[in-house]
Amino acid sequence: MLEIKGLMADLQGEDKTILKGVDLNIGAGEVHAIMGPNGSGKSTLSYILSGKDGYEVTGGSATLDGDDLLDMEPEERAAAGLFLAFQYPVEIPGVGNMTFLRTAVNAQRKARGEDELSAGDFLKIVRAKAKDLQIDADMLKRPVNVGFSGGEKKRNEILQMAMLEPKMCILDETDSGLDVDAMKLVAEGVNALRSAGRSFLVITHYQRLLDHIKPDVVHIMADGRIIKTGGPELALEVENNGYADLLAEVV
């Protein structure tokens, strides 16, 4: 599904290389986790895949079902089925959460040549999905993420994911800022979306999230590269010993 080969990238305008050749291959229905110390390039990888400005790809490739992601506008990547759950969801004063969701869903449907959802149908679907995530009517009415708690923001990300039904979901430190209960709720939301046709890339610092969202494959990223790949046991190893041993191995 997602195939990344030798991806290299700089911070635009600065002579600073962040990704130094990332290789990653995620099959349909698989859940991969990327762990790594601060500054290893995990979030940058998620931004580059989703098309954020400010980075310059200097080498390598990234494709989604064979289509060149790097050649697309961010909205085209979304319509192609890529979704990034933000580490810091953006507050948008003046735009109602419901308007935002409907605009997004219909923009993607339009881009794919599908009919837009009627207001009634949309409402029915969003209410059902919001209920599962314990998102109340008030949160749907309020401006996007404005005044939301950390947990509410992350649940709102998962609601968007549920509404947009992407095939490749990237979760960028979705556990950050969450208490144990909120993390469980978010993880349940994610697990409910797991299917044979949908893949996940879960970026996290901590093994704890992976207790709830069980990965098939765990990668360790450091200094702009994937330095080690293994099963779920690799995450436990990090939890117990930190990154120092792994980093030492590579050097």
Added chain:
Amino acid sequence: MAVAKLKSDATEARLAGLTLPAGLDTARKDALSRLIAMGLPHKRDEYWKYTDPASLTQADAPQAALFHNDEGPMFDAIDRVKIVFVDGVFDADASDDLAADGVTITRLSDVADADIHWATELYGTLEARGQTPVERPLAALNSAFASDGVLIHATGKASKPINLIYLHGDTGSDVMLHSLVKVDAGAEVTLLETGPAAARFNSVLEVDVASKGAFHHVRSQGRDHERRAVTHCFARIEDEALFKSFTLTVNGKLTRNECIIEMLGDDAVAHVAGACVGDGNDFHHDDTVFITHDALNGESRQVFKKVLRNGAVGVFQGKILVKAGAQKTDGYQISQSLLLDEDSQFLAKPELEIYADDVACSHGSTSGAIDEDALFYLQSRGVPRQAATDLLTLAFLAESLEEIADEALADDLRERLEGWMARRG
């Protein structure tokens, strides 16, 4: 040449072809005397530093092409009394009967034949009061020469809004209209003003709101790209009275909207808001507001938002004056611009002048570009960049639209704005 001489010459040239219309003779003559004493404004006047009044004061109106669109009239779904003026000339066929429960409506041009005591007393009075401490000569010009307008007297709760519809049909029309609104104690009325009116439009509105009365004003200035307008709204509000005014401006070569409010009674509330969308270096829009608190516990809000692109210019001059004794005043003022490119300009002059010691007054003014993080967030959810920009632009304007009390009116304006943006590309 000295500015005084320039101004008196310009005033003389402007007055050369004008004669005072019949009716309200004393008020018109007084206004003319005020005008001659002041002279028409000049760009070297401090109050016109950011807006050159030349095209508003010159003898003939500059030509303005007509703007054609296939949209229906504004507020068409709302039951209202329609009063239509085409280039300032009343169109009886297109207008409704000038009647609604709770309100009496008369045309200004009929006042010469009718003895409407309150109108004779009010006409030019608030305009004259509004000439200090800052001169507003174009309003005096209007009081002297306005050809028509509407007199609205709310004696109870008006059963429907009154909509002055200003159509523009002549590329060289030069129009002055002057309307009065008197809201009796406990009465309430909503005035809607829509359309461009003329190539050059000079409008004065005098609003007198008695104790516990309420006046709502929602205006959408016409989208003719080349039209020019100078408008003045003078209001005097008494105890526990409410005054709310909102203006939407999209297009127009030059617009200067002045709003001058005196809060004379305790516990009065005055909100003035504006949303403006300007595109192109021939767009110049100026909001000038002067609110005087002269009683206890008054609340005033000024909320002005401007979206500017392709060299458009926006101006805001807003003042809150709190007189000695106007304790517990709560004054708020915000003026913000969203600059969609580097060619556009926003000039803001917020002013507070406070002589009471127990007041809360705040003001803020910002200029900013579109929030790139929010833009990316929307794009990452599949919303194309242009649509995302439009959505954020509407969100930016939202705070000013929220000042409209009537949701149906606000929704109509919101939908128009969305439509105008979607069609632009």
